[in-house]
Amino acid sequence: MQDEPKPDEILAAVARFLREVAAPATTGHLSFNLKVAANALEMSRRQLELDPPAAEAEAARLRELLGQDGDLAQLNAELSLRLAAGALDLATPGVAEHLWATTLAKLAVDQPTYWGYRAALAELPQE
Amino acid sequence: MADVKALTAGLEGVVRRRLGAEGVGGLARVSAGATQEIWRFQMIGGGAEVPLILRRAPGGERVSPTAVGLENEAALIEAAAAAGVPVPPVRHVLQPDDGLGRGFIMGFVEGETLGGRIARGEAFAQTRTFLARQCGEILARIHAMDPTPFPQLRRSSPAELVAQYGEIYRATAWPRPVFDLALRWLSDRCPPPPAVPRLVHGDFRNGNLMVGPDGVRAVLDWEIAHVSDPMEDLGWICVGSWRFGVDDKPVGGFGRREDLWAGYEAAGGAPVRREHALWWEVFGSLRWGIMCSGMAGTFRTVDPNVERAVIARRASETEIDLMRLLAA
Numbered sequence: 001m002q003d004e005p006k007p008d009e010i011l012a013a014v015a016r017f018l019r020e021v022a023a024p025a026t027t028g029h030l031s032f033n034l035k036v037a038a039n040a041l042e043m044s045r046r047q048l049e050l051d052p053p054a055a056e057a058e059a060a061r062l063r064e065l066l067g068q069d070g071d072l073a074q075l076n077a078e079l080s081l082r083l084a085a086g087a088l089d090l091a092t093p094g095v096a097e098h099l100w101a102t103t104l105a106k107l108a109v110d111q112p113t114y115w116g117y118r119a120a121l122a123e124l125p126q127e
Numbered sequence: 128m129a130d131v132k133a134l135t136a137g138l139e140g141v142v143r144r145r146l147g148a149e150g151v152g153g154l155a156r157v158s159a160g161a162t163q164e165i166w167r168f169q170m171i172g173g174g175a176e177v178p179l180i181l182r183r184a185p186g187g188e189r190v191s192p193t194a195v196g197l198e199n200e201a202a203l204i205e206a207a208a209a210a211g212v213p214v215p216p217v218r219h220v221l222q223p224d225d226g227l228g229r230g231f232i233m234g235f236v237e238g239e240t241l242g243g244r245i246a247r248g249e250a251f252a253q254t255r256t257f258l259a260r261q262c263g264e265i266l267a268r269i270h271a272m273d274p275t276p277f278p279q280l281r282r283s284s285p286a287e288l289v290a291q292y293g294e295i296y297r298a299t300a301w302p303r304p305v306f307d308l309a310l311r312w313l314s315d316r317c318p319p320p321p322a323v324p325r326l327v328h329g330d331f332r333n334g335n336l337m338v339g340p341d342g343v344r345a346v347l348d349w350e351i352a353h354v355s356d357p358m359e360d361l362g363w364i365c366v367g368s369w370r371f372g373v374d375d376k377p378v379g380g381f382g383r384r385e386d387l388w389a390g391y392e393a394a395g396g397a398p399v400r401r402e403h404a405l406w407w408e409v410f411g412s413l414r415w416g417i418m419c420s421g422m423a424g425t426f427r428t429v430d431p432n433v434e435r436a437v438i439a440r441r442a443s444e445t446e447i448d449l450m451r452l453l454a455a
Contacts, residue, residue, distance in 0.1 A: 040433050090454050099308065103443065104447070
C-alpha cells in the first residue's frame, strides 16, 4: 500500500499553488500558462475521482444497448459504427439517455463550469 | 531573448527601407498561435511612434497546409478593405530580401478582442444592442467580395465539408459517438451545393473581432478563408463555444440570431432560412469539436504543450452543445 497523501490531494495542492501563488507572481504568457497548467491538474484530479464509477456505468449501459460484451473502447467503437450507419439513432430506446449520461459525465470532468453543461443540467428532467 | 534581438534588427531594416521610418522599439510577442506568430512593436520616425503588428509564419517559414498562406491573407485583407469591411490596414508584405521569412506588417487597431469582455463587460452593454446586426452587415459585405482573384482558396460544397471533417475525425481513431450522430444528422439533411459559392471568412466569431464601444473596428484572422456556402459564416458565429457563458445570446454571447440575419439581409446578403442556418450551426459545433480533438494527437507527437492538452479536452463541450441542438 502506498503512503498518504493520495495523488488527488497532491494534484489539488499543486494546482492551488500554481493558481494562487505562481500565477499572480508572474505576468503575460507565463502567468497565463501557469493558470492553464492549474486547470489541467484540476481536470486530472476530477478524472481520478469521478471516472471509475462513471466508466463502469457507461460500460453497463453500452452492453445493454448493444447486446454484446467488450471493454469500454470496443463498446464505444461499436456504438459509433452503428450510429454512423444509421442502425441506431435518437429514436432507438435508450440511445438518447445513454448519450446524455455519457456526455454529462465527460463535462463533469473536463469543464464543470461550461455554460452549456450548466444549462443542460438545468433543462434535463430530474431522475 | 535572442529571438527578439534578431527580429528587432530585421524589422529595423524593413521599416527603414520600406516604410521610411527610423527604427523600431518595444517588440513583444502577442500570441504564440499554432499557425502564426503575432508581434507588436512601435515604428519610430519623425519624432512619432506608430504601433504596428507583425504576423509571421512560425519561425518565419513554417506554413500550415490548411491556412491560405500569409501573402494571400494580406491580399485578402486589402480586398476586404476595398469592399468596405473593417480590417487593419496592411502596411507591408514581407519580401524574400527582407530576411524575416513570410508574413506581413499591419496597423494596430485599438479595441477589445477578449470574447468574455465583449459578451459580458459593462463597457460594451450599449454596443451589444447593435453588434449582432452589424456582424450580419459585415458578413454580407464579405460575401459580396469577388473570389476570382484568389484561385488558391479551398472550394468545398457542404457535402464535401462533411466528408472532409468525417475523415479527420475517423483518423483520430478515438470513438466519439456524439460526433457520429452529428455526422449522420448532417449527411441526412445536407444542403445542395450553393447556387453561387461565396468567399467566406471561415473563422468569423467573437474572439476574432476587434471591438470598440462603437462596434466592430476590425475583422481579424483571415487565414482559413475559403469559398463555400455563405451560411457557413452565419452558423459559425453562433457556435456555443464562443458564447462565453451567455446562453440566451447565441450570436457570440452578445446578440440574437434574428438580428444577425436581419442585418445580413438588409446589407444585400441572401435571404436566411432558419433550418439552413441551424444546419451550419450544427456543422460549426462539430467542426470545432473535431478541431479540438485533433489537438490530442498533436500534443502526443509534435508539441507537448499543456495548452494543447486542455484544448483537446474542450471537444466534450461541443458534444454537449451538439446534444442540446439535436437531442433536446
